[in-house]
Amino acid sequence: MTALSTFDSARICADFPILSREVRPGVPLIYLDSAATSQKPASVIEAMNDYYRRSNANIHRGVHALAEEATALYEGARERVARFINACSTKEVIFTRNATEAINLVAYSWGRANVNAGDAIVITEMEHHSNLVPWQMLAAEKGATLEVIPVTDDGELDLSTFDDILQKRPKLVCLTHMSNVLGTINPVTDIAAKAHAAGALVLVDGAQSVPHLPVDVQTLGADFLAFSGHKMCGPTGIGVLWARQALLEDMPPFLGGGDMIRRVYLREFKANALPHKFEAGTPAIAEGVGLGAAVDYLTGTGMAAVHAHERQIIAYALERLEEVPGVTVYGPKAERKGGVAAFSLAGVHPHDIAQVLDRDGIAVRAGHHCAMPLHDRYQLPATARASFYLYNTMGEVDALIEGLYKVKKMFG
Amino acid sequence: MADRQEFIDLILDHYDHPRNRAAMVGADAVAHGGNPGCGDVVTMYLRLAAGDRLTAVTFEGEGCTISQAAASIVAEKAVGKTLSELAEMNVEWIVDQMGRDVVASRTRCAALALNTLKAAGERYRAARP
Structure with a gap:
């Protein structure tokens, strides 16, 4: 894709000092909570x-x-x-x-x-x-x-x-x-x-x-x-x-x-x-x-390139999330949405999902995301949410999916 | 002192096999509690002997593992306590029961059942000065 040819994830990640930290010794940060707040580049x-x-x-x-x-x-x-x-x-x-x-x-x-x-x-x-x-x-x-x-x-x-x-x-x-x-x-x-x-x-x-x-x-x-x-x-x-x-x-x-x-x-x-x-x-x-x-x-970086990158990430994330048994993703198909995936996993409370993922350094949000009426609409008390930005990679989506399989194993 | 994995096993055991999870017929006091932010809800029931010592505690509820396991643990451990002793039990106590490392970031979930049971106890006392 032409947009991606100018989009160098490794260079972008290097611009954000926090992304090189470990959450705990040996556990790198995988930050999938940018809809709550984004990370900041060194220039800012x-x-x-x-x-x-x-x-x-x-x-x-x-x-x-x-x-x-x-x-x-x-x-x-x-x-x-x-x-x-x-x-x-x-x-x-x-x-x-x-x-x-x-x-x-x-x-x-x-x-x-x-x-x-x-x-x-x-x-x-x-x-x-x-x-x-x-x-x-x-x-x-x-x-x-x-x-x-x-x-x-x-x-x-x-x-x-x-x-x-x-x-x-x-x-x-x-x-x-x-x-x-x-x-x-x-x-x-x-x-x-x-x-x-x-x-x-x-x-x-x-x-x-x-x-x-x-x-x-x-x-x-x-x-x-x-x-x-x-x-x-x-x-x-x-x-x-x-x-x-x-x-x-x-x-x-x-x-x-x-x-x-x-x-x-x-x-x-x-x-x-x-x-x-x-x-x-x-x-x-x-x-x-x-x-x-x-x-x-x-x-x-170019907002068109940011958007194109996120469209690729969300398309891949939805594809991978849907292959996990018990996962339900809320919202429209990838082509009609931005880089946000709210989901549930059958039988597991979203807070439990978030806590188990956190052990692997994966930061997702769990809760109603300040949209209680929307959750009422779907009769959900809460959802887990992975949200992406310019610094996220396909590999981080893979880590999320691996983490969800761990959650399933734990609560299986 | 149990390690992290032992606490996780304890929590999952209480979650999968809750103790005393039932509505109580003829309870001396009942209280409902919930964390609106995450949808955890519990109802705590208690029965007393001589108007002071807890002889039975049961719960009903829905929510995350921590909140429901905590209810099961509280229902089990509170039996035999007096109302004064119940009033002394605090968030630190339940956090220690469930493993500080595991539930430190989830103290609201962990404390829900205990605080709800304490509310039931206070309600019983308030009705009988």
């Missing part, structure tokens, strides 16, 4: 380290050299992120703590100003709690209603009722670009076109998509896009809300405090210009710098 760790060693100062205020340098580094990261998702302007890139905070920002700022009693907000059955709970809170506060797009047995959105839902003239349609459990990549552009035709805005949870596939906000169709730095080779504590500039201009500020103001009087304030209007207080500067380095890393 060094960028943050250098920032603290050389450039640390508060941003946007001082006139001294370090303050200017720190500001340039932080705003440089914003420019990288804007280019990475093809935003029209850095004014559209709001730094938050993570995708969760980005979604909450929309729920509090846009939601409080635009959602009223009786209005409908659309969610889906496959959402992460972070794209459910803020809307439940807003709906409860405003007396709005939640309309739900269900999920099919095959793990895709069931859009058969979507036209009926749109008849209710919802204000907002909230959906994930890629499920963190099923791996399903949703047809966001088609859904957004329909939603827009019905007068609704569209918020997309990109926490699982932006790290793994090329995302272009000018063609995606979303009005709001939320994602986290730590799932895309960057540090924790920094995330992004992208939104169309006109929307952000009209939205009231979110948190109040320093940096988000142009002028403060004793009894009132004037809000700052975008993007600073939504960034109160000293931000996570080093983390922003780290995210900029992560974007450089991913851009250097």
Whole structure:
């Protein structure tokens, strides 16, 4: 495959210091939990380290050299992120703590100003709690209603009722670009076109998509896009809300405090210009710098190549998982999903699977993966989940399968 | 001190052949417990002599190996204890019973049955001041 000819797994693994460690003496790490958080390349760790060693100062205020340098580094990261998702302007890139905070920002700022009693907000059955709970809170506060797009047995959105839902003239349609459990990549552009035709805005949870596939906000169709730095080779504590500039201009500020103001009087304030209007207080500067380095890393590797690599891994992983007796994989076929495989093994609790695999250094997640309603849909208390990224290899899939046979032997 | 494999064997034995796994008719106290995060659930039943000493403990439940083996171990080991002694039994105790190395990362699963049984004991005491 042409994509793989430029994709050198050994070189990529060498970029991530943690991947060369042993979990226990003699047991190398096989990290299959990138949907929870990704590992970080040395360039990201060094960028943050250098920032603290050389450039640390508060941003946007001082006139001294370090303050200017720190500001340039932080705003440089914003420019990288804007280019990475093809935003029209850095004014559209709001730094938050993570995708969760980005979604909450929309729920509090846009939601409080635009959602009223009786209005409908659309969610889906496959959402992460972070794209459910803020809307439940807003709906409860405003007396709005939640309309739900269900999920099919095959793990895709069931859009058969979507036209009926749109008849209710919802204000907002909230959906994930890629499920963190099923791996399903949703047809966001088609859904957004329909939603827009019905007068609704569209918020997309990109926490699982932006790290793994090329995302272009000018063609995606979303009005709001939320994602986290730590799932895309960057540090924790920094995330992004992208939104169309006109929307952000009209939205009231979110948190109040320093940096988000142009002028403060004793009894009132004037809000700052975008993007600073939504960034109160000293931000996570080093983390922003780290995210900029992560974007450089991913851009250097090429998102199309990352996606192609993961498609190969997931196709192979599904093929191998399905040959293990008693394994059930949830979600659509490989060609319709990203690098996430949630599965169960008959008669063995997912926590037991994860613990036995851990003895061989294989890190998978077990639980509901912050998607309890989705697990209710399939009447599962929990699943085990292997999730892949650019640094994973076919050999690691083989190790997972070998590990599952060990689990079966132990509980057989 | 048992080694890691012996603890694993003990846990699997209790999981595959649970002791006292049954609903109890005429229990003096019953409590339900669960870890919503992972779907482990147990119901603990107890019977007392002279209003203080546990003469029978049974459980019903579903969940991972650790949670269900722990229920079986607790049901077995709690018999003969007084309610005060039961109240003194803690997470450290059950972790030691099951092997610290094996269950240290799973203490919520390991502690579920014990904490549920203690809740049943407290409920019994609270109803009879």
